[in-house]
Amino acid sequence: MISQQKMIRVLALLGTLLLLPILSSVPLFSKIYGSVSGQVIGEDTGKGVKGVMVFLYFYYEKSKRFGDYPYAAETDERGRFQIKNLEPGRYCMTVSAPPPYYGDHDYLHEKLLLKGNSEGADCFILRSGERKVIKKVIKVGGSVSGRVLKGDGSPFAGLEVWVGSRRGNEREAITGEDGRFHIGGLKPSDDYLFVLRSFKHNDAVVTGKTIENLIVREKEETKIEDIVVDVNDPTGIEGIVKLSDGTAIEGALVGIIKGRRIVSDCHTDKNGRFKIINVEPGIYTIGAAIVGKDIFKENIYIEKGKTLWVEFVFDSKKSNLKKNLNNSYEICSQNLLTKNTSESSNQTHGKTIEWHDWCIKYYPLAPRIEMEKKVDAVLNTVKKRVNMGGLR
Numbered sequence: 001m002i003s004q005q006k007m008i009r010v011l012a013l014l015g016t017l018l019l020l021p022i023l024s025s026v027p028l029f030s031k032i033y034g035s036v037s038g039q040v041i042g043e044d045t046g047k048g049v050k051g052v053m054v055f056l057y058f059y060y061e062k063s064k065r066f067g068d069y070p071y072a073a074e075t076d077e078r079g080r081f082q083i084k085n086l087e088p089g090r091y092c093m094t095v096s097a098p099p100p101y102y103g104d105h106d107y108l109h110e111k112l113l114l115k116g117n118s119e120g121a122d123c124f125i126l127r128s129g130e131r132k133v134i135k136k137v138i139k140v141g142g143s144v145s146g147r148v149l150k151g152d153g154s155p156f157a158g159l160e161v162w163v164g165s166r167r168g169n170e171r172e173a174i175t176g177e178d179g180r181f182h183i184g185g186l187k188p189s190d191d192y193l194f195v196l197r198s199f200k201h202n203d204a205v206v207t208g209k210t211i212e213n214l215i216v217r218e219k220e221e222t223k224i225e226d227i228v229v230d231v232n233d234p235t236g237i238e239g240i241v242k243l244s245d246g247t248a249i250e251g252a253l254v255g256i257i258k259g260r261r262i263v264s265d266c267h268t269d270k271n272g273r274f275k276i277i278n279v280e281p282g283i284y285t286i287g288a289a290i291v292g293k294d295i296f297k298e299n300i301y302i303e304k305g306k307t308l309w310v311e312f313v314f315d316s317k318k319s320n321l322k323k324n325l326n327n328s329y330e331i332c333s334q335n336l337l338t339k340n341t342s343e344s345s346n347q348t349h350g351k352t353i354e355w356h357d358w359c360i361k362y363y364p365l366a367p368r369i370e371m372e373k374k375v376d377a378v379l380n381t382v383k384k385r386v387n388m389g390g391l392r
Contacts, residue, residue, distance in 0.1 A: 034126050036091070037082035038134035040075050042101060048079020049138060051098045055105060056083060057112050059090040066092065066112045088128040092121040095136060099171075099185030102141035107167045107187075141169075142216035143184040145223055148175050148196060151230030155179030159229070160197045163214070165189045188218045198264045201231045204238075204275040207256075207264040229278060235302060236277040239310035241268045241288050248272030249290055249314070256302075257285040277307070288312035 040052040056071040073081040092112060095103035104120065111117040126132055144163050148156040161181045164170030169187040186192070192215070196208035209227050216222050241252040254274045255265035263284065268274045281304040302308055 031087050032129035033085045033087055034128065034130040034132065035082060035084045035086060036093075036126065036132045036134060037080070038132075038136065040079045040081070040095060040097070040136045040138060042079075043137050043139050048075065048077070049097065049101060050075055050077050050079060052079065052081075052101075052103065052138065053096040053105070054081050054083070054136075055094045055096070055109070056086070057092045057094070057109075058087070059092070059118075061089070065116050066118075068113065070109075086126055088126055088130075090123065090125055092118045092123040093134065093136070094121060095138060097138045097185060099183075100140050100143070101138045102169060102185045102187045103138055106169045107165075140219050141184065141186045142188055142218055143182060143186060143221045144192070144194065144214065144216060145180070145182040145221055146225070146227060147178070147180045148227045148229060149179055151228060151232055156229055159199065159208075162195045162197060163192055164195075165192050165216075167191070186216045188216055190215045192216050194224065196227055196229070198266075198276075200266075203269075203273075204236075204277045205264060205266040206231050207236065207276060207278045207280075210261065210263070212261075231278065233278045233305075234307045235281060235304055236264075236275070236279040237286060237300075237302065237308045237310050238273075238275040239312070240272045241274065241290070241312040242272050242314070244313055244315050252312070253289045254312070255287055257287065258282070275307075286310060290314060 036056060040049050040054065041047065042049045052075040054073050054075065057066040058071070059066050071083045071086065073083045075081045092108075094105035094108045094112075096105040097103040108121050111119070112121065122134070122136070124132065124134075148159055148161075150156045155175075155177065156179050157175050157177045159175045161173045161175065161183065162170065163172075163183050163186065165187065167187065167189055169189070171183045171185060173181045173183045175181045191213060194209075194211040194214050196210075198205050198208045200206075206229060208229065211224065214222060214224075237254075237256065239254075241249045241254065243249065248268075248270070249272050250268055250270045252268045252272070252274075253265060254268060254276070256263040256276060256279060263279065264276050266274050266276055279302055281302055283299055283301050286300050300308065300310075
C-alpha cells in the first residue's frame with residue numbers, strides 16, 4: 001500500500017505539472033486588467049438614457065498628463081455601459097448626452113487634455129482586477145429656438161445654426177422646411193453666442209446673424225425673434241485682391257470685422273474677386289490676407305442698399321504665394337467666431353496675435369487650435385469605432 005505521505009507527494013507533483021503551463025504564460029508581477037460599468041440616468045425620469053457617450057481618460061503618472069485617446073462606450077436602451085480591459089490607475093470620466101440632457105464632456109475634455117486639469121470631472125482609482133460600477137445622473141438643459149425667413153417672408157430652410165458658450169457647451173441645427181430650428185440640451189449659462197452661419201449664394205456670400213450674451217436657463221426655452229435673411233440685399237462689399245503687377249490672387253481671405261467679432265468672411269475666386277452681401281449698415285473694419293501679408297482699411301461705412309467696391313493690392317516683390325494656407329486662416333477665424341472670447345490675445349509659437357487683428361496676419365496655427373483639431377479628430381474616430389466592449 002502507498003503510504004499517506006507518498007500519496008500527498010504524488011498529488012503535489014501532479015498539481016505542479018498542471019500549473020506549470022499556466023504559470024509560465026503569466027509574468028510574476030503582471031497587471032490584472034479591470035473594467036468599469038454602470039448606468040447613466042436622467043434626473044427627470046430616474047430611468048436610463050440611451051445614446052450617451054461615456055469617455056474614460058487615463059492619467060499617466062510619469063508624464064503627468066492624460067492620454068490623448070480615451071476609452072469609450074455608448075449606453076444601451078437601459079442606459080447601461082461597460083468598458084473592459086482597463087489597466088490599473090487613475091481615470092477621469094466625462095459624458096456627452098443627447099438632448100434634452102447635457103453632459104460635461106464638451107467643457108471638460110479640453111481641460112483634461114490641454115491643461116491636465118481634472119477639476120469638475122468624476123475621477124477615481126481603478127485597482128488591479130477591479131470591476132468598478134458607476135451611476136451617473138445627467139440633467140435636463142435649456143434650449144434655443146427661432147425661425148429664419150427670406151426677404152419675401154417665406155421660410156428659409158437648410159441653413160446652419162450654431163449655439164455655443166465660453167464654457168464649452170455647443171450644439172448645431174439645420175432650419176427645417178418651415179424655417180424653424182430648435183437646439184436643446186444646453187448647459188445653463190448667460191454667455192451663449194448664437195450664430196446663423198453665412199452661406200454662398202450665386203457669386204456672393206450672404207451674411208448670417210450673430211447674437212451675443214444669449215441667456216439659457218435650465219429646463220427653459222429661449223426664443224429668438226424671427227431672423228430675416230435677404231439674398232437680394234446688396235448691402236455689403238465687393239472687390240478684388242491682387243498683386244501690384246496686376247496678378248489676381250485666388251484664395252485670399254477677405255473679411256468684415258466689428259469690434260472683436262467676425263461678421264462675415266470669404267475667399268477670393270480664381271479671378272481674385274469677392275462679394276459679401278446682406279450686411280447690416282454701419283461702420284466696420286475690413287481686411288484681406290495672404291501669406292505673410294495683411295492690409296486693413298478701418299472705419300469703412302457700409303450704406304444700406306449699396307455695395308462698396310474695395311481693392312486690396314499687395315506688393316508683388318515681397319509676397320510669397322507658394323504655400324496654400326487658406327485652411328489655416330479658416331480655422332483661425334472660425335475659432336474666434338465660435339469662442340467669442342474676451343481675452344485680449346492668443347499666444348502662438350512665441351508670437352502674439354491680438355484678437356482685433358482677426359488672425360489675418362499669418363503665423364503657424366496656435367498650439368491650442370492644433371490641439372482642438374487633434375481632439376476633434378480623436379473623438380470622431382472614437383465615435384466611429386465605439387462598441388460596448390470599450391476601446392483604446
